[in-house]
Amino acid sequence: xxxxxxxxxxxxxxxxxxxxxxxxxxxxxxxxxxxxxxxxxxxxxxxxxxxxxxxxxxxxxxxxxxxxxxxxxxxxxxxxxxxxxxxxxxxxxxxxxxxxxxxxxxxxxxxxxxxxxxxxxxxxxxxxxxxxxxxxxxxxxxxxxxxxxxxxxxxxxxxxxxxxxxxxxxxxxxxxxxxxxxxxxxxxxxxxxxxxxxxxxxxxxxxxxxxxxxxxxxxxxxxxxxxxxxxxxxxxxxxxxxxxxxxxxxxxxxxxxxxxxxxxxxxxxxxxxxxxxxxxxxxxxxxxxxxxxxxxxxxxxxxxx
Ligand code: RIB
Numbered sequence: 168x169x170x171x172x173x174x175x176x177x178x179x180x181x182x183x184x185x186x187x188x189x190x191x192x193x194x195x196x197x198x199x200x201x202x203x204x205x206x207x208x209x210x211x212x213x214x215x216x217x218x219x220x221x222x223x224x225x226x227x228x229x230x231x232x233x234x235x236x237x238x239x240x241x242x243x244x245x246x247x248x249x250x251x252x253x254x255x256x257x258x259x260x261x262x263x264x265x266x267x268x269x270x271x272x273x274x275x276x277x278x279x280x281x282x283x284x285x286x287x288x289x290x291x292x293x294x295x296x297x298x299x300x301x302x303x304x305x306x307x308x309x310x311x312x313x314x315x316x317x318x319x320x321x322x323x324x325x326x327x328x329x330x331x332x333x334x335x336x337x338x339x340x341x342x343x344x345x346x347x348x349x350x351x352x353x354x355x356x357x358x359x360x361x362x363x364x365x366x367x368x369x370x371x372x373x374x375x376x377x378x379x380x381x382x383x384x385x386x387x388x389x390x391x392x393x394x395x396x397x398x399x400x401x402x403x404x405x406x407x408x409x410x411x412x413x414x415x416x417x418x419x420x421x422x423x424x425x426x427x428x429x430x431x432x433x434x435x436x437x438x439x440x441x442x443x444x445x446x447x448x449x450x451x452x453x454x455x456x457x458x459x460x461x462x463x464x465x466x467x468x469x470x471x472x
Contacts, residue, residue, distance in 0.1 A: 180443035184233040185262075185311035186434070187301070187328040188221020189293040189319035190254075191272040192246045192471060195426070195464075199280045217253040217469040218274050219293065220317040220341055223427045226467045227434020227456070228315070229258040233441050236311075238263040238304045238328065240296040240320070242271035247292070249471040257469060262307050263300035267292035272319075282422035282461065288319065296320040301327040309333050312441035315433060317341050322350060329353040335440055339433045340367060348389065356394045356446070357386075358436065360429055364397050376402055376414055383407035396450055398432055400425075403454050406447055415451050420458045427466025432457040 197212040217226070225237040237259050241247040243266035250271060254261055272293040277285045301308065301324055308314055314332040316325040317339040329336045330353070338354040340346050343366040351357060357367075364382055365372035373379035376399060383395035384407055394408035403417035432453040439449035460466075 180312050180441055182233050182438070182442045183311045183313075183334075184225075184228040184235045184434075184437045184441045185238060185304070185308050185314050185328075186221050186225040186228065186235065186437070187238045187296075187308075187314065187316040187320065187325060188224060189219035189272055189290070189317070190217075190222045190237070190239045190241050190250050191219035191274040191288060191293070192216075192250060193218030193274045193276045193426075193466065195276045195278060197278050197464075201277060201279050201283075201285055214465065215471045216465045217250055217257075217467050217471060218276070218427070219272055220319050220339065220430050222250065222254060222259075223430030223466045224315055224317065224339070224434040224437070225254065225259045226257045226469065227431045228438040228441075229434075231435050231438035231452075231456070233438035235438075236260040236262045236304070236307050238296075238300060238308070240264055240267040240292040240300060242267050242269055242292040244270050246271040246273065253467075253469045253471060257467070263296075263304035267295045269295055276426055278424050278426060278464070282424045284424070284426045286426070290319065293320050296324040298323060298327040300324060301331060305331045313337060313437045315339065315437040317433070318344050318346075322347075326350065326353060337433070337437055337440070339429070341429060351386075351390045351393060354393065356396055358396045358398065358429075358433055360398045361400070376405060380405055380407060380412055380414075384412075394446060396436070396446070398429055398454075398457070404432075404450050406450050408446060413447050415447065415454050417454050417458050420462050422461050424464045425461050428457045428461045430466060431460040
């Protein structure tokens with residue numbers, strides 16, 4: 168693949184996506200406003216949903232029509248069985264997920280009346296994903312047109328997956344963690360949001376589209392083959408690639424719940440690239456889909472029992 172326009176349409180892309188990432192059971196609490204430290208507030212509603220960045224991204228890719236597998240670690244418990252059933256129901260094949268000894272990952276997701284969230288995760292089994300899981304799934308990883316990974320699982324597993332990949336490697340550096348140069352050198356496309364871009368650049372989040380572009384350009388000076396796709400919420404996304412820079416704005420939307428909007432974007436982006444779309448078209452499709460997702464409740468919207 169020539170990274171330039173990334174990828175060339177009609178050059179053998181078959182719509183296969185492998186996602187490497189986390190699976191959580193999300194306990195979602197809807198609130199009028201978030202509590203301050205020491206304060207108690209009442210939820211206006213609760214739900215138990217399929218979540219985790221990996222699961223959300225895989226569901227998004229499958230919904231976009233990609234043949235999708237998720238390489239993950241899931242506990243041998245009821246939450247794990249519920250998550251497996253939900254993933255199967257969404258058309259996602261689960262790979263490498265030998266029953267982990269730790270409980271399935273979980274998240275407490277609080278969403279306020281403005282649709283803004285606060286999330287606390289308990290990694291559980293996600294923290295056990297390792298090179299052996301990746302080795303088990305190696306043929307699948309090698310056959311994928313796109314391998315998409317995020318950072319709610321150990322970085323060692325992510326590096327192993329990118330090493331086994333023959334297709335495009337997309338890193339969603341979420342949640343915001345410091346990212347090493349070695350990891351950035353192992354990927355073709357990196358997809359930070361504002362906070363993650365700031366974290367990678369070693370500064371605060373960008374205050375404007377222009378400053379996001381400047382930060383992405385600075386990153387590209389250290390990693391000249393890298394395409395930086397930064398998501399900027401209501402301002403859409405920027406693509407800063409070897410072929411040039413583009414701003415793809417988002418249409419105005421009434422925000423209901425921002426949870427998983429980034430995951431929806433990444434899954435759609437991966438599916439589009441896997442079907443041979445060029446980068447800017449894939450990003451445009453991701454921006455449109457993420458806008459739809461913030462207009463409804465829940466990351467995947469898939470309820471568990
Ligand atoms: O990105 C949203 C996700 O972050 C939630 O589904 C939660 O599980 C956490 O992983």
